[in-house]
Amino acid sequence: xxxxxxxxxxxxxxxxxxxxxxxxxxxxxxxxxxxxxxxxxxxxxxxxxxxxxxxxxxxxxxxxxxxxxxxxxxxxxxxxxxxxxxxxxxxxxxxxxxxxxxxxxxxxxxxxxxxxxxxxxxxxxxxxxxxxxxxxxxxxxxxxxxxxxxxxxxxxxxxxxxxxxxxxxxxxxxxxxxxxxxxxxxxxxxxxxxxxxxxxxxxxxxxxxxxxxxxxxxxxxxxxxxxxxxxxxxxxxxxxxxxxxxxxxxxxxxxxxxxxxxxxxxxxxxxxxxxxxxxxxxxxxxxxxxxxxxxxxxxxxxxxxxxxxxxxxxxxxxxxxxxxxxxxxxxxxxxxxxxxxxxxxxxxxxxxxxxxxxxxxxxxxxxxxxxxxxxxxxxxxxxxxxxxxxxxxxxxxxxxxxxxxxxxxxxxxxxxxxxxxxxxxxxxxxxxxxxxxxxxxxxxxxxxxxxxxxxxxxxxxxxxxxxxxxxxxxxxxxxxxxxxxxxxxxxxxxxxxxxxxxxxxxxxxxxxxxxxxxxxxxxxxxxxxxxxx
Amino acid sequence: xxxxxxxxxxxxxxxxxxxxxxxxxxxxxxxxxxxxxxxxxxxxxxxxxxxxxxxxxxxxxxxxxxxxxxxxxxxxxxxxxxxxxxxxxxxxxxxxxxxxxxxxxxxxxxxxxxxxxxxxxxxxxxxxxxxxxxxxxxxxxxxxxxxxxxxxxxxxxxxxxxxxxxxxxxxxxxxxxxxxxxxxxxxxxxxxxxxxxxxxxxxxxxxxxxxxxxxxxxxxxxxxxxxxxxxxxxxxxxxxxxxxxxxxxxxxxxxxxxxxxxxxxxxxxxxxxxxxxxxxxxxxxxxxxxxxxxxxxxxxxxxxxxxxxxxxxxxxxxxxxxxxxxxxxxxxxxxxxxxxxx
Numbered sequence: 001x002x003x004x005x006x007x008x009x010x011x012x013x014x015x016x017x018x019x020x021x022x023x024x025x026x027x028x029x030x031x032x033x034x035x036x037x038x039x040x041x042x043x044x045x046x047x048x049x050x051x052x053x054x055x056x057x058x059x060x061x062x063x064x065x066x067x068x069x070x071x072x073x074x075x076x077x078x079x080x081x082x083x084x085x086x087x088x089x090x091x092x093x094x095x096x097x098x099x100x101x102x103x104x105x106x107x108x109x110x111x112x113x114x115x116x117x118x119x120x121x122x123x124x125x126x127x128x129x130x131x132x133x134x135x136x137x138x139x140x141x142x143x144x145x146x147x148x149x150x151x152x153x154x155x156x157x158x159x160x161x162x163x164x165x166x167x168x169x170x171x172x173x174x175x176x177x178x179x180x181x182x183x184x185x186x187x188x189x190x191x192x193x194x195x196x197x198x199x200x201x202x203x204x205x206x207x208x209x210x211x212x213x214x215x216x217x218x219x220x221x222x223x224x225x226x227x228x229x230x231x232x233x234x235x236x237x238x239x240x241x242x243x244x245x246x247x248x249x250x251x252x253x254x255x256x257x258x259x260x261x262x263x264x265x266x267x268x269x270x271x272x273x274x275x276x277x278x279x280x281x282x283x284x285x286x287x288x289x290x291x292x293x294x295x296x297x298x299x300x301x302x303x304x305x306x307x308x309x310x311x312x313x314x315x316x317x318x319x320x321x322x323x324x325x326x327x328x329x330x331x332x333x334x335x336x337x338x339x340x341x342x343x344x345x346x347x348x349x350x351x352x353x354x355x356x357x358x359x360x361x362x363x364x365x366x367x368x369x370x371x372x373x374x375x376x377x378x379x380x381x382x383x384x385x386x387x388x389x390x391x392x393x394x395x396x397x398x399x400x401x402x403x404x405x406x407x408x409x410x411x412x413x414x415x416x417x418x419x420x421x422x423x424x425x426x427x428x429x430x431x432x433x434x435x436x437x438x439x440x441x442x443x444x445x446x447x448x449x450x451x452x453x454x455x456x457x458x459x460x461x462x463x464x465x466x467x468x469x470x471x472x473x474x475x476x477x478x479x480x481x482x483x484x485x486x487x488x489x490x491x492x493x494x495x496x497x498x499x500x501x502x503x504x505x506x507x508x509x510x511x512x513x514x515x516x517x518x519x520x521x522x523x524x525x526x527x528x529x530x531x532x533x
Numbered sequence: 534x535x536x537x538x539x540x541x542x543x544x545x546x547x548x549x550x551x552x553x554x555x556x557x558x559x560x561x562x563x564x565x566x567x568x569x570x571x572x573x574x575x576x577x578x579x580x581x582x583x584x585x586x587x588x589x590x591x592x593x594x595x596x597x598x599x600x601x602x603x604x605x606x607x608x609x610x611x612x613x614x615x616x617x618x619x620x621x622x623x624x625x626x627x628x629x630x631x632x633x634x635x636x637x638x639x640x641x642x643x644x645x646x647x648x649x650x651x652x653x654x655x656x657x658x659x660x661x662x663x664x665x666x667x668x669x670x671x672x673x674x675x676x677x678x679x680x681x682x683x684x685x686x687x688x689x690x691x692x693x694x695x696x697x698x699x700x701x702x703x704x705x706x707x708x709x710x711x712x713x714x715x716x717x718x719x720x721x722x723x724x725x726x727x728x729x730x731x732x733x734x735x736x737x738x739x740x741x742x743x744x745x746x747x748x749x750x751x752x753x754x755x756x757x758x759x760x761x762x763x764x765x766x767x768x769x770x771x772x773x774x775x776x777x778x779x780x781x782x783x784x785x786x787x788x789x790x791x792x793x794x795x796x797x798x799x800x801x802x803x804x805x806x807x808x809x810x811x812x813x814x815x816x817x818x819x820x821x822x823x824x825x826x827x828x829x830x831x832x833x834x835x836x837x838x839x840x841x842x843x844x845x846x847x848x849x850x851x852x853x854x855x856x857x858x859x860x861x862x863x864x865x866x867x868x869x870x871x872x873x874x875x
Contacts, residue, residue, distance in 0.1 A: 066719050066720060067719055070718070137718070139716050143677055143715075143716070144677075145675075145676050145677070145693060146676040146677065146716070146717060146718060233693040233695075234693070234694075236839065239692060240692060273583070274591040275591045275592070275593070275594065276594070276595045277595075278594065278595070278596060279595075279596045279597075279601055280595065280596070282596070282601055304679065304688050305692075306690055306695065306697045309623075309624075309627055316616060317616055320612040320615070320616045321609075321612075323608060323612055324605060324612070327605075328604060328605055330572055331572075331604045332601075334572060334575050334579065335594075335597075337576065337579040337580065338579055338583070338592075338594070339591065339592035339594065340579075340583050340591045341583065341584075341585040341586070341589045342579070342580055342583050344580075344584070352576060355572065355573065356573050356576075359569055360565075360569065363568055363569065366561065366612070366615065367561050367565075369616075370561065370615050370616065370618070370619030371616075371619040371620050371622075371623035372554055372618075372619045372620075372621075372622035372623040372686075373554070373557060373558055373561065373619055374619075375623065375686065375688050376554060376683065376686040376687070376688060378688065379681070379715060380681075380714065443542060443543055443558075444542065444544055444683070445681070445683030445712065447681060447713070447714040447722075448716075449721060449722075450721065451721070452722045452723065528593070529593055530591050
């Protein structure tokens with residue numbers, strides 16, 4: 001395997017021109033297009049977040065009226081969930097890295113991969129077009145019967161999410177088949193990187209759960225257009241049925257968002273500790289444990305919906321089990337650091353950030369799984385804080401860790417560690433200042449989706465808003481130094497982190513077909529034997 | 534039980550359930566603090582102690598069965614303890630005593646309306662006695678709402694087309710904030726109300742003040758009780774005396790006559806075209822398909838709005854639907870009347 005850059009072309013300098021990008025079937029280029037698209041939506045969703053926080057700076061802030069506020073939190077939620085967090089790691093980083101980790105030239109169906117990207121874009125265009133009509137004000141959860149009655153153009157957002165779902169299904173299918181069929185010689189299942197395991201488990205959820213969301217959204221569209229009487233009680237429908245359908249997808253979707261981030265962390269910690277991952281099998285199996293349990297816990301979103309007490313009993317019990325494999329992962333990551341030689345590069349810093357934020361997110365999840373405790377906390381800011389800690393903190397930390405780790409591979413340039421440290425401090429500090437006060441606000445009883453609030457909640461809301469500025473500044477700073485690195489960063493070596501994983505055994509940036517020689521695997525990905533050091 | 538200092542971050546605990554809730558919540562807080570220190574403290578300790586230094590060598594460790602089993606089993610046991618504790622408190626939270634006083638609650642964009650057994654209605658404020666169990670039977674006129682009283686630690690979604698309930702026993706008199714906790718459109722954040730818990734004396738004056746309110750008042754013109762101060766008098770903001778209204782059962786009985794219900798349903802047990810109401814409520818009936826059905830608020834409502842959905846065995850599906858012809862207030866009165874026919 002070559003350790004020096006090959007002379008000649010790589011995937012970035014290969015075919016030239018806009019058309020060669022728009023019609024590319026190269027998984028690396030498609031991955032980058034996903035990355036740029038997702039980051040653009042992250043910017044839009046983030047601007048809405050800052051506007052929401054600014055509006056909440058004081059209890060009677062008249063910066064935006066209630067209807068506008070309701071639309072803003074709907075856009076923020078729908079964009080972040082459907083267009084950012086779900087595709088961020090699998091479709092952007094996964095597309096680039098998965099085939100390389102497997103030692104493959106591309107995914108199993110490269111054209112389908114390109115189709116997924118365009119389906120995603122069409123879905124996104126539908127969803128975002130609502131902004132130019134009467135908007136949408138249902139929240140990203142589209143609860144009936146409000147979503148049937150509202151006179152906003154919620155139907156465009158529903159169509160968008162419906163269409164984007166197909167992209168998710170096709171990407172999942174592509175990854176599953178690629179993992180089965182295109183592994184390099186010697187790369188047995190027991191040697192696979194945990195990022196692959198995580199993406200594989202994620203793909204299974206995407207393929208099995210997304211059709212349910214598609215059907216649910218379609219039923220809601222029909223209900224709005226044809227007044228059939230499925231969810232609308234005025235027509236004999238059951239509004240709570242929608243919640244069951246919706247969460248049957250959207251709970252597993254939470255794991256679509258977090259499992260890939262966990263996969264990234266499982267890659268980062270061993271490389272930067274110079275040690276094998278601790279409990280490889282336990283981590284791999286726990287991904288599947290989480291994926292499996294994910295399908296039978298949706299009812300924990302409905303503890304106060306009017307669902308039967310017996311159903312609540314079962315859903316609370318099963319939800320508790322999610323914490324076990326999650327705990328196994330966290331403990332295993334910490335144990336991986338034990339007696340290692342730890343380097344504090346940006347990916348590792350973000351792994352630390354992940355552990356801090358995700359641990360709080362996970363522990364507060366236990367509060368919400370506990371029946372009696374959930375009754376008071378559900379639909380308050382406690383829940384808002386909890387899912388931001390899990391989905392945003394967790395997934396974003398994973399994404400940032402992954403982006404920093406693979407940046408040299410993707411672009412052949414090094415980012416500045418000093419600038420990254422500043423960005424890391426701003427992001428992690430900003431995140432905690434923004435969201436930790438929201439746990440207390442929720443426990444005190446402040447409900448979510450409130451345009452105005454009682455004066456006693458003012459102080460903590462202001463702290464939270466100030467935090468959002470730090471968080472925003474952190475992301476802006478990150479965009480600046482990453483952008484600078486792109487143009488004027490030092491040239492990256494092929495394997496700057498001295499990783500054993502296959503993607504690093506190719507030049508940076510990789511050639512069009514990924515490897516100069518067909519890779520052959522002879523050992524476990526995490527075979528970090530103590531060296532001379 | 535656990536640190537009271539921390540509990541200061543919570544709203545006042547104004548019921549026994551709320552105090553028990555606080556104990557469980559505080560236990561979870563301290564357990565979380567412990568695990569947070571274990572994980573993040575361990576992370577920082579390892580990061581510092583095992584940082585890369587010249588000459589340092591990483592140890593080759595891949596797994597350790599004992600510790601892996603331990604960190605699977607111990608959290609599992611803890612989680613099961615938390616689950617059982619949470620369920621036990623929840624069970625009491627949702628099971629009202631049989632002697633609970635009932636108030637009917639209607640949520641609509643964007644106000645709360647309360648209907649009492651004596652026929653009065655109020656908006657935005659609901660009057661209840663302290664130290665007596667109170668049960669709210671709730672429905673919505675339009676979209677989903679959620680009735681949330683932080684100082685009692687209870688919350689229940691309010692769903693159009695069906696009845697849900699919430700109960701509490703206030704131990705502290707005074708006003709308790711109510712929020713709508715399920716997003717319901719433009720003024721969701723202004724859909725507020727107060728539970729006014731009255732002392733025994735105040736409650737007696739409120740009860741005897743029947744003439745105060747007869748019709749549904751507009752939002753903001755509701756009755757206000759003087760909770761603080763020496764006076765126990767109950768006054769209205771209008772300051773006018775209104776005509777005494779018939780109580781809820783009388784209202785229901787009158788509706789049953791005027792809407793023609795009594796042509797087919799008797800109150801004395803005699804069999805007409807439809808089942809008699811005598812002794813019906815709270816008992817089980819056998820349906821035409823052989824299934825059993827408990828007669829509760831939701832079944833009566835369904836039988837009025839969609840009569841042919843569940844026909845009692847031995848009767849023909851003759852009844853027309855009354856969907857859209859009975860207001861939520863009237864529906865409550867009818868149900869309360871049928872309930873009273875023993």
